[in-house]
Amino acid sequence: MFTSIDPATGQPGASIPELTAAELEEKIARAETAYRAWRTTSLDERTALLERIAEQFDANTRELAEIATREMGKTLKSAIAEVQKCAAAFRHYAQQGPAMLAPTRLDTPTGPAITRWLPLGPVLAVMPWNFPYWQVVRFAAPTILAGNVGLLKHASLTQGCGAAIERTIVAAGAPAGLFQNLAIRSDKVDALIADPRIVAVTLTGSEGAGIKVAEAAGRNLKKVVLELGGSDPFIVMPSADLDEAVKQAVTARVQNSGQSCICGKRMIVHADVYDAFMENFSAAMRAVKAGDPMDAGSDMGPLSSEEQRQTTLDQLAAIQAAGGRLLFGGEALPGKGAYMSAGVLVDVPIDHPAAQEELFGPVAMVFRAADIDAAIALANDVPFGLGSSVWTNDAAERARFERDIEAGMVAVNAMLASTPEAPFGGIKRSGYGRELGPYGLHEFMNLKTVFG
Numbered sequence: 001m002f003t004s005i006d007p008a009t010g011q012p013g014a015s016i017p018e019l020t021a022a023e024l025e026e027k028i029a030r031a032e033t034a035y036r037a038w039r040t041t042s043l044d045e046r047t048a049l050l051e052r053i054a055e056q057f058d059a060n061t062r063e064l065a066e067i068a069t070r071e072m073g074k075t076l077k078s079a080i081a082e083v084q085k086c087a088a089a090f091r092h093y094a095q096q097g098p099a100m101l102a103p104t105r106l107d108t109p110t111g112p113a114i115t116r117w118l119p120l121g122p123v124l125a126v127m128p129w130n131f132p133y134w135q136v137v138r139f140a141a142p143t144i145l146a147g148n149v150g151l152l153k154h155a156s157l158t159q160g161c162g163a164a165i166e167r168t169i170v171a172a173g174a175p176a177g178l179f180q181n182l183a184i185r186s187d188k189v190d191a192l193i194a195d196p197r198i199v200a201v202t203l204t205g206s207e208g209a210g211i212k213v214a215e216a217a218g219r220n221l222k223k224v225v226l227e228l229g230g231s232d233p234f235i236v237m238p239s240a241d242l243d244e245a246v247k248q249a250v251t252a253r254v255q256n257s258g259q260s261c262i263c264g265k266r267m268i269v270h271a272d273v274y275d276a277f278m279e280n281f282s283a284a285m286r287a288v289k290a291g292d293p294m295d296a297g298s299d300m301g302p303l304s305s306e307e308q309r310q311t312t313l314d315q316l317a318a319i320q321a322a323g324g325r326l327l328f329g330g331e332a333l334p335g336k337g338a339y340m341s342a343g344v345l346v347d348v349p350i351d352h353p354a355a356q357e358e359l360f361g362p363v364a365m366v367f368r369a370a371d372i373d374a375a376i377a378l379a380n381d382v383p384f385g386l387g388s389s390v391w392t393n394d395a396a397e398r399a400r401f402e403r404d405i406e407a408g409m410v411a412v413n414a415m416l417a418s419t420p421e422a423p424f425g426g427i428k429r430s431g432y433g434r435e436l437g438p439y440g441l442h443e444f445m446n447l448k449t450v451f452g
Contacts, residue, residue: 034177225433230386234264
């Protein structure tokens with residue numbers, strides 16, 4: 001049985017029964033049957049379904065958002081925005097997807113050839129709790145458009161969100177088995193990947209989970225996409241709009257209570273503006289209000305669980321033991337719920353193991369950089385390479401950052417955010433493969449070449 005625990009109160013919520021072996025087998029068989037029919041449907045049928053799913057997300061925005069807030073603690077206003085973003089993603093693939101799947105003509109020495117994008121089969125998604133709708137939808141929307149079918153193994157914390165996504169897609173008129181939530185534990189994932197009816201797997205989650213899924217996929221020669229952790233740099237140069245950089249840096253650290261893979265975690269500030277940045281950034285971080293996520297006045301809610309809060313506190317303690325200084329915050333707040341205060345760390349030894357990990361909580365590490373070379377070196381001196389944010393109005397500096405930062409994504413004069421139009425993913429130990437955009441659609445499709 002999966003029972004959600006409201007991290008704002010510590011009280012148990014809804015319960016969802018764990019699937020028996022027979023029930024799990026029934027769902028996989030249903031997915032295979034659904035695929036045989038769905039793969040032959042027209043693009044018009046698929047896009048019409050995507051439009052209807054978007055309408056269902058819009059019609060049930062408040063209900064869906066409240067489930068996420070109760071299960072993992074994000075503020076209601078951010079949960080509402082997440083649901084709305086999901087609707088936009090379904091509409092994007094409905095409207096732009098057919099062009100992404102258009103055949104391409106090639107001329108060869110022996111005559112013409114045509115490339116076609118065709119579906120592969122049932123795809124398994126192993127998804128995390130931090131964006132319990134968006135992470136799933138950026139897999140689900142292109143999967144449905146491609147002619148594949150989806151099986152979701154959601155995080156234990158957010159099984160209610162997984163069930164709600166399935167209900168929403170079914171309510172839009174999806175065929176039976178097109179998209180199913182699997183209420184199972186992580187120890188069932190290896191067997192699912194080995195099942196010949198499942199053709200590929202995508203995972204968003206921790207580095208450790210990614211390694212296990214990649215190993216299982218490799219043993220079974222199946223395609224896998226991994227979006228793992230990040231310790232994203234947020235670089236501020238003297239030519240930047242400092243006020244805007246500070247504002248976005250604060251948002252990056254406290255959005256989702258600091259539990260976002262792609263928001264800046266390591267603030268790397270040029271020495272010429274370091275003092276001014278620190279003064280304004282510290283003041284803004286001290287002012288962040290952690291409170292009831294249902295209250296519109298709260299800047300952030302609790303962390304997703306008591307366990308996640310303790311993990312963050314343990315990381316902070318290890319960094320301080322190695323010489324880092326916690327200027328303020330980063331403390332468990334008294335009373336009920338997994339709340340903690342926003343904080344700022346300095347003098348962090350970049351080569352210490354604790355500082356090389358992803359800090360998944362509302363605390364920023366701030367570093368001083370003497371020049372652009374030092375800033376880039378600091379940015380790259382971690383095993384991750386997911387995203388990054390750079391702040392400069394110097395064209396030459398911008399070119400250096402775009403070329404030299406080791407990451408799958410770079411946002412210039414903006415906080416990095418995912419969008420259905422553009423590819424999303426990382427390098428190094430942040431994973432491989434891409435989601436979203438045409439590249440995410442094509443990841444789990446057969447690029448078939450037809451000669452003659």
